[in-house]
Amino acid sequence: MQLPLKGIVALEFSQYLSGPCAGLRLADLGARVIKIEHPEKGEAGRRLVIKNLWVDESSLLFHTINRNKESFAVDLNNEGDMQWLRKLVARAHVITHNFRPGVMERKGLGYEDVKQMNASIVYTQISGYGEKGPWKNKPGQDLLVQSLSGLAYTTGSYDDAPMPCGLSIGDYLCGNQAVQFIIAALIKAKKTGHGTLLQLSLMESLIDFQFEFFTTYFQSKKVPQRARFNNANSLLSAPYGIYGTADGYIAIAMMPLNELNKALQCEALRVYSEEDSFSKRDEIKEIIARHLLTGTNQYWLQKAEALDLWIMPVLSWKEMRAAEGYKILEMEQEIMLAKDQSFVTTRCPVRINKQLLKSNKPAPxxxxxxxNIKASLA
Amino acid sequence: MNTLLEDILVLDFSQFLSGPSAGLRMADMGARVIKIERPGTGDICRMLYVSDVKLPGGESTIFHAINRNKESFAADIKDEVSLRSVKKLIAKADVMLHNFRPGVMERIGLDYERVKEINPSIVYGEISGYGQEGEWKHLPGQDLLLQSVSGITYLTGNAGHPPVPMGVAVADIIAGTHLSQGILAALLQLLHTGEGALIQVSMLESLLDFQFEVLTCFFNDGNDMPLRSAVNGAHAYIAAPYGIYKTADGYIAIAMAPVAKLGELMGTDALSGYTKSEDWFAKRDKIKGVLQGVFMQKATAVWLSVLEPADIWCADVYDYDDLLASEGYKLLEMEQWVVSDKVKIKTTRCPVRVDGNMLTSQRGAPLLGEHNEKIAKEFGL
Known part of the structure; x- marks a missing residue:
């Protein structure tokens, strides 16, 4: 299969996750993604490690985010290197960077400079909080942006401290937004020959992520409050949430209380009508929770299945990985490293014409x- | 050409959030997005009551947030006459998308293979809950249920918590984003080849991609399960001090920082022994417990004034009231008013700036079937 971004060259000046996860998606969709790195230090993400897992001089984390890419090492302070880089920029279609505002401009690689070298370039810059104002020099670190964006008050229950999402969600969402706009701008460049400047920030991406909550809040002027008990979405009524059973956990999505009670047969739940489901959601959910402890996961899931109710078991990764429904997705792929080594990671989540987009090419x-790159530019 | 997707026509058959959020983003990019809705009820999201906040006419704020900047064409695709009109529209469209369960569009006769006969260059996008085959394919693609199956609920909160779902419909939003990526890539390829494509995503695969960094860790580290920290959990795989701490008057977030130096700055010698970074992960609960005790002694602003100048990565923790009052938020100009026939509401704008401009649009969500007459005339239906 010919991949849709074949022929596109993207230069990645980005570090860590936000820009590089955009580059990974572009690569999986067929673009040639070249990391522009410092000759000695390389991308800072090479040394960012979790659980002390290293592949070589670079961490497993770096290999996960940067597979399927190339590396061109240049010192942006060396004029000889910069001459090569300018030649490469002239032939590229996309640039991404996530330096703090001003850094690329000082190197002569700001959008206005690059546009002179390449009029149809799609130039993408990712910041933490936008490019002006009191936060512009604040580190664009994921947990900090989550904390300022209000997101930490959407998860957990009312009495919990603000609870951040346990993944780098601001980086991830911002990188994924960038991919959409980069490709849309490539469509425009193909049609008109004109390039585009794209500017994103983790903060704006996280506000966008919460758009349902903000819109509701703008209307009501009241900050949505997490449910006191088993909160799963502060905007939703009982029974929505995750509940313990005699031997595990189940998730119950939105449904009328009387429908749910056909499966539960809980006497104490009968006095509540549908009108109570939001205003009395905490007491209703506590009653449901007590009742569910009297049966096992399997017991409740069988009842739910017979009635076609929206209930699922809560799985750990181990349980998920053992399930047929997971295996059939073929979500895993092996990345080949030097010396017959390899590691397993996930593949691109998009299917095109029923084909999986897999690549076993490792990070550079x-x-x-x-x-090679210099030979092609000479 | 003023917008990125000028002259692109999108027919959106999807409901709720996953598909419609993809349609919204394409509308923000300049595409013309027409919702194809069932007469009478329309997109079920119209009547999805959310909390106690309803708009005049009984429609939900959420529907208006998701479906601004779109048109509505009401047509019963199970009725032969209406289906003929819809097929005429499909013949003119660049993109169509839906999020029905597997098999539904086949029964109606609007699956990709048959749509391709009407319009070979169409880009056809579909979102399912769990993929097109396997034991879960008929299950509802509902956000909380997908989160629960994907393992993500064991990544947020503390070790003592039950599984904790994310309080925002993350599976829907990410799947919509991935679908839009695939659709746009196919539109770009179409300019070279003239051929359309089928783009498929599922909410489960999208949630797996969202977890790609930590899942890869799990796959290659002897299948060790993630262990959330007992104290101030923020990321199961990151060492102390990473987390949100209670202070004398609120909260403070601290990202990665050298523990001994942090202790010194905070005026405690209880952490002076933690100079080795290995200990910051292995002993994170102990370290975080000590930090929590010290943070309680002073107000957030005091701590920020001590730590920020020393380049410790820290921030206040805002709720929406705090955020809206802040200078940094106001400068972003994230809010916009949109106007529909019945209501005018404030919502957020598209988060991306193009050539320095914000992408805003005052067009509110359509009434059900609001554009039937106009579309029928325009396309000769």
């Missing part, structure tokens, strides 16, 4: 592709 070492 620093400057791995310098010779």
């Amino acid at each position: 070492s620093i400057g791995e592709n310098n010779a």
